[in-house]
Amino acid sequence: MPLPAPLRPLRCNNPDCTLPEEGRCARLSEFPEPLADCVDLARATDATAVTQETPTAPWSGRALIPAEVERLLWNAPVRLVAVVGPRSAGKTTLLTSFFLQLANGQRGAFPYRFASSLTLHSLRDLAKKADDWSGKPSDNIVDHTVIADELRPSSFLHLGLRPEKAEDDRHIDLILTDLPGEWFTAWSGHVNDINQQRLSFIQRCDAFILLANAGALMAEGGGIVDTETSLLIRRIADATQDVTPRPPLALVFSQFDRVIQDIEPPAVPAERTHPRAWARLGQRSRRTWIAFDQAQHAGLPCDVFAASAFPQRMSDGQPVGVLEPFIYAMQHADNRQPGAPLEFPIPKDARGLTTLRRWREPT
Secondary structure (H helix, E strand, O other): OOOOHHHOOEEEOOOOOEHHHHOEOOOOOOOOOHHHHOOOEEEOOOOHHHHHOOOOOOOOOOOEOHHHHHHHOOOOOEEEEEEEOOOOOOHHHHHHHHHHHHHOOOOOOOOEEEEEOOOHHHHHHHHHHHHOOOOOOOOOOOOOOOOOOOOOOOOEEEEEEEEOOOOOOOOEEEEEEOOOHHHHHHHHHOOOHHHHHHOOOHHHOOEEEEEEEHHHHHOOOHHHHHHHHHHHHHHHHHHOOOOOOOOOEEEEEEOHHHOOOOOOOOOOHHHOOOHHHHHHHHHHOHHHHHHHHHHHHOOOOEEEEEOEOOOOOOOOOOOEOOHHHHHHHHHHHHHOOOOOOOOOOOOOOOOHHHHHHHHHOOO
């Protein structure tokens, strides 16, 4: 006997649709009533589809939307790291290289092993594009990040991590932002309702990795990159001034292979936070260093790194310095102490289970 129409399983031709699994339509802005209006959505036409249906995961495997991230943030432990920077700073490229190193077991001093990912399809697509890169600096390694639907942006990548010690069986959710640089530039220049809504997660972040394109800083017009980076540092410091404890900020000079012929990164870690140690790059990023020093004096933990995510094609060379800012971010995030638990007063006439809390009060 065939099932009535409302009980037949839903199927959708849109690969990003989560309505069959989670009850949310990927095109809700176009179809307020997706069951009645969506042209991609349909129910199985016969009963055999019910018995032969392939089980589907409750996630799409692509970039997470804010609502999915919000659910993950209720888990423990979870780390939210914002990878920020102006347009073409190399944010998505750095994320791709970081994923590839962990997936290949090349984690160096990073204290976690790759275990899973809810956004494996997106990460796989990024890895494929990086593998197809010609090796020419003029060609994009990965596509520029563009958010198609600003009402429900898919803008977060996920990595499931296991501690390096086998006896520690925790599964840690690491959420990484993958947003357009234009959004961060707009947010740093003017905080309005739209910009605040786009980046409403900022105060929840456990760490920030801020990228500044070293090649662009050294090139003609590098003053624009310097100004945009300095404004972002100040905006991050202002946005987290009431957060306790303060999340760390890792300033990363990305695409450092473009300037390595003229500038050597500081050999001593203690010298990294001094602009003189970066020679001409320190001179070209004067505004960035002023904002960096101000953020440090305001109590924001800060450090500086140099990285080359893809100095050559994947088959010809290895990334340099990619893991270090993530190690710094995770070490600080792991050491952050959670806030004190909320204490609610017990009414004097309390009865039942509520009275069991009295044993915690001093006598």
